[in-house]
Amino acid sequence: MSRPEPVVFRLRHWRLMLGIALITAPVVLLIYGLATLVAVAGGVRVDFSDLVNAVLLALAAAIGAAIGALILAGRNPGWVSVSADGLEFAAPRHRATFVPWSAVRSVRLRRAALFTRLVVTPTGPGAAVFAHTSGRTPPLRKGAFLIDVALMTPGRAALQAELDRHRTAIAVVP
Numbered sequence: 700m701s702r703p704e705p706v707v708f709r710l711r712h713w714r715l716m717l718g719i720a721l722i723t724a725p726v727v728l729l730i731y732g733l734a735t736l737v738a739v740a741g742g743v744r745v746d747f748s749d750l751v752n753a754v755l756l757a758l759a760a761a762i763g764a765a766i767g768a769l770i771l772a773g774r775n776p777g778w779v780s781v782s783a784d785g786l787e788f789a790a791p792r793h794r795a796t797f798v799p800w801s802a803v804r805s806v807r808l809r810r811a812a813l814f815t816r817l818v819v820t821p822t823g824p825g826a827a828v829f830a831h832t833s834g835r836t837p838p839l840r841k842g843a844f845l846i847d848v849a850l851m852t853p854g855r856a857a858l859q860a861e862l863d864r865h866r867t868a869i870a871v872v873p
Contacts, residue, residue: 705782706861708851715776716765718813718850724761728753779817779846781861786819788846793837795830796844802826806862808848808855815849817858 731753739745769776772791780787785799786806804820820843821827827844829836837844848858 703783705780705784705787706857708779708781708848708853708858710772710776710778710847710851712769712772712776714850714852715772716769719768720761720765722813723764724757727757727760731756777847777851779848779851779858781858781865783865788817788819788837788844789830789834790837790846792834794832794834796837797828797830798826798844800865806866808859808862811855813849815847815855817844817846817848819844819846 735745735749735753775789775791777790778788783800785797785801786803787795787797789795798819798821802822803826804822806817806819809816809818824839848855851858
């Protein structure tokens with residue numbers, strides 16, 4: 700009987716760009732709208748051209764932010780692989796990291812929607828194995844790796860199902 704293939708979750712370039720654009724445009728419109736309200740309260744007249752300017756500014760900011768995010772992500776925007784052996788993950792511009800299930804104290808998804816993070820807590824600082832490639836070592840925050848999985852495909856529900864499937868392999872550490 701062969702071992703099951705690992706399930707890989709990837710951050711696609713188009714999802715990254717679309718996600719950043721959908722976050723940026725409403726924020727810019729909100730800021731522009733608040734500035735317009737302050738201007739109106741100060742006695743400035745607002746006409747249709749101000750609305751057009753707000754929409755064009757939001758569109759330009761969204762496109763600029765999406766292109767900037769794509770440039771910062773580089774060639775590999777990030778991925779998570781869940782297998783029978785453990786968790787392997789890489790964030791943009793960071794080295795790939797492998798944590799075997801026996802060295803995982805806890806793993807969970809935190810937050811929702813565009814802010815979803817995979818929190819992997821290893822049993823100790825030497826439990827993770829880093830790839831011998833260029834890039835930075837992923838930082839440990841409060842003893843855990845935080846991986847942004849919000850825009851990864853196939854999605855949060857599939858990742859949660861894979862984590863639940865392997866939950867029995869997680870080390871029980873007091």
